[in-house]
Every structure is written in C-alpha cells, then in structure tokens.
Amino acid sequence: MENNQYLKGESILKINLNLETSELRSRVMNNLAEIESSIITTDINIWQKVKESLNSLDKPWPLQQHVLMEARNQNDIVLARYLCARYRYDFYPKQQILDEYPPCVQIEPTSICNFRCVFCFQTDIKLNKPNQGHMGQMTFEMFKSIVDEIEGKVDFVTLASRGEPLLNKKLPEMLAYAKGKFLGLKINTNASHLTDEMSRVILDSGVSTVVFSADAGDKDVYESLRVNGNFDKVMSNISKFNQIRKLEFSNSKTLTRVSGVLFNPEKQDMSSHREAWENLVDQVAFVNYLPWENPYDSKPSEVDEPCSDLWRRMFIWWDGKVNPCDVDYLSWLSVGNVKVHKISELWNSEGYSSLRKSHNDNMRKSITPCKSCFVK
Numbered sequence: 283m284e285n286n287q288y289l290k291g292e293s294i295l296k297i298n299l300n301l302e303t304s305e306l307r308s309r310v311m312n313n314l315a316e317i318e319s320s321i322i323t324t325d326i327n328i329w330q331k332v333k334e335s336l337n338s339l340d341k342p343w344p345l346q347q348h349v350l351m352e353a354r355n356q357n358d359i360v361l362a363r364y365l366c367a368r369y370r371y372d373f374y375p376k377q378q379i380l381d382e383y384p385p386c387v388q389i390e391p392t393s394i395c396n397f398r399c400v401f402c403f404q405t406d407i408k409l410n411k412p413n414q415g416h417m418g419q420m421t422f423e424m425f426k427s428i429v430d431e432i433e434g435k436v437d438f439v440t441l442a443s444r445g446e447p448l449l450n451k452k453l454p455e456m457l458a459y460a461k462g463k464f465l466g467l468k469i470n471t472n473a474s475h476l477t478d479e480m481s482r483v484i485l486d487s488g489v490s491t492v493v494f495s496a497d498a499g500d501k502d503v504y505e506s507l508r509v510n511g512n513f514d515k516v517m518s519n520i521s522k523f524n525q526i527r528k529l530e531f532s533n534s535k536t537l538t539r540v541s542g543v544l545f546n547p548e549k550q551d552m553s554s555h556r557e558a559w560e561n562l563v564d565q566v567a568f569v570n571y572l573p574w575e576n577p578y579d580s581k582p583s584e585v586d587e588p589c590s591d592l593w594r595r596m597f598i599w600w601d602g603k604v605n606p607c608d609v610d611y612l613s614w615l616s617v618g619n620v621k622v623h624k625i626s627e628l629w630n631s632e633g634y635s636s637l638r639k640s641h642n643d644n645m646r647k648s649i650t651p652c653k654s655c656f657v658k
C-alpha cells in the first residue's frame with residue numbers, strides 16, 4: 283500500500299530537488315550521443331517526449347525526489363531506459379496509453395501480515411481470517427513463471443502488496459531469481475523480520491529501493507499505530523541493515539527509505555520522525571493517510587476522475603489472482619489469474635477494458651470499491 287503522495291516540504295530528503303533536476307538535465311544533454319545510441323527503436327518516440335519534458339520550462343516533468351535519486355544511480359546507457367520507463371509510469375495514465383504490459387507490476391509474496399496497523403485493511407476480518415481464502419504464500423514456481431514472462435517487458439517491479447513480504451520463506455530464492463532482471467526492483471517491509479542474513483540477501487540481490495514502513499520517531503506513537511510492532515526492534519533492524527550496507531556492500535546502489543503514513547498529525551511529530559530515521563536511511567517521507575480500511579462499506583469519495591492505476595500498475599496476488607489495485611483487497615475487481623492467462627492477455631483483457639471504460643464514462647461511482655476510493 284503506497285500512494286506516493288509525498289507531503290511537500292516534509293519529504294526533506296537528502297537532495298535538493300531543483301539542483302538534482304538540473305544536474306540530470308545537464309547530464310542527459312552533455313551525453314546525448316552516447317545516451318541516444320542506447321535507445322531501442324520502440325523507445326525513440328518516448329525518448330523525444332522525455333527530452334521535451336526535461337527541457338520544458340512551462341510544464342516541467344514533476345520528478346519526485348526518490349526518482350531523481352534512482353536516476354542518479356544509473357549509468358548513462360541505463361539512464362535513457364530508466365527515463366523512458368519513468369515517463370511511461372508517470373504519463374501513460376494521463377494519456378491513457380496501453381502497451382502489451384503495464385509500466386509496473388506489484389507481486390505479492392504473501393498476503394499474511396504480522397502487524398495490524400490501525401489504518402490498514404489487515405484489520406478487516408473478511409481479509410485476515412484464514413478460512414476466507416485470501417491468506418496465503420506465493421510459491422517459488424509461481425514467482426518464477428511471472429518473472430519469466432515479464433522480464434524485458436516490465437521495467438518496475440515491487441515486491442509487496444497486502445502482506446509482509448519477509449514472512450515468505452522463499453523470499454531469498456525469489457530475490458535471487460529476480461536479480462538484474464528489472465530496472466527498478468522495490469521491496470516494502472515493516473522490518474520486524476529483517477535479520478542480518480535477510481539484509482544481506484536483499485543487498486546482494488541488487489534491489490533498487492527498500493522501503494521500511496514506520497510512522498513515528500517516538501516508541502509509544504509508533505506502537506499505537508503499528509499494532510504488534512516493536513519500535514526498538516524495528517529501529518535496531520534498520521540500523522543493522524544500514525551498517526551492513528556500509529561495511530559489506532560499500533558499492534551497493536540500493537536506496538533505503540523510511541515511509542510513514544500520516545494518520546494522526548496531532549500525535550505524529552514530523553520533525554522527531556525525521557530526526558529518528560534520517561541517519562539510518564537515504565530518504566524519509568510520509569504518505570497521506572487515505573481510508574484504506576474498508577472501502578466496501580464506506581461513504582463515497584468526492585473523486586470521480588478515472589483512476590491512474592488502471593493504466594499504470596497491475597497487482598498479482600500470492601495465488602496468481604490479478605487485481606487492478608490493493609485498495610480492493612478482497613478482489614472484487616479481479617480480472618483473472620496468471621495460472622490461466624498470460625499477464626499481457628490480462629492487462630488487455632475484457633475485464634480490464636470494461637473497468638477502464640466505466641471510469642472514462644463517469645461510471646466510477648457505480649463500482650464498489652472505486653466509488654469510495656480516493657486514488658486519482
């Protein structure tokens with residue numbers, strides 16, 4: 283669950299946004315010949331748009347800080363591909379362009395979570411009761427078949443969705459199998475099961491970004507939000523991850539981020555949050571709280587524009603079920619299963635098309651849970 287809505291002024295990462303954007307622009311322009319020679323035919327049109335967007339003064343590409351940090355990590359040859367992929371991720375939803383595959387796939391190693399965060403759908407017994415059919419772990423064989431299909435077709439992969447990925451014992455094998463196959467491989471974790479060994483596995487697999495979920499720099503506040511979480515343990519695990527990265531993987535390009543949900547602004551002091559975490563990770567950020575807990579029975583939201591996720595991301599649950607998002611954590615909108623259909627078939631399936639059409643025809647309000655959802 284991540285909506286990437288960084289709070290302006292509070293996501294004070296360790297870079298200067300304007301400076302970094304202009305450095306990126308200069309780097310692209312100064313190495314144009316080398317960069318352009320690496321563009322594959324199908325990316326040429328997108329590359330023209332990337333250049334226009336980077337140079338546009340009236341409508342600059344609103345590159346987020348974590349994107350700039352990831353871009354900085356790429357060599358010139360890969361940078362071109364990276365920017366084209368980012369362009370797809372950022373602009374395809376606005377332009378409603380569909381390729382054979384989505385810009386990003388989220389793979390769920392497990393739907394099980396050991397936490398019951400107060401703002402999370404894991405508090406819903408319709409999801410978390412074992413006999414409802416929603417709880418389980420992805421097998422390595424299923425993970426492998428997904429990766430085999432999307433390698434070279436999908437640039438961004440995130441390992442996470444409804445559950446805590448580190449609870450899947452096959453995760454080390456999965457990470458080893460995905461190594462080097464995607465431009466951006468991200469993993470989200472609550473860090474409660476982040477052992478030294480697991481830290482080494484993550485770093486060795488070349489994951490581009492590890493997102494640690496934590497919403498406060500204060501133990502009591504953290505533990506009141508992250509129910510079952512132990513602040514000291516999580517802080518110690520993240521601290522050890524940082525040490526291992528420095529001492530044993532000094533050339534690692536893996537970026538780390540602590541990301542919190544701003545659920546109770548009166549209790550969650552942003553400066554103490556930042557102070558607590560900023561020396562342990564590269565980025566500290568908050569996302570806005572959206573009412574994820576039960577979109578099936580809650581009142582309609584004001585949002586009626588088409589949902590960007592329908593053109594941006596596909597979610598593949600542990601059992602192969604394909605869903606347009608994890609707001610719909612009970613899979614009411616599921617469009618099929620990768621055990622039966624190819625991922626490309628599902629992305630361009632009748633089910634997905636009709637959902638996109640309903641959103642475009644101003645019918646979002648007639649669909650549960652879209653009608654109560656805040657994702658734009």
Ligand code: SF4
Nearest residue numbers: 589607609652655657
């Ligand atoms: S519930 Fe509907 S509107 Fe919300 S993210 Fe999912 S598909 Fe988009």
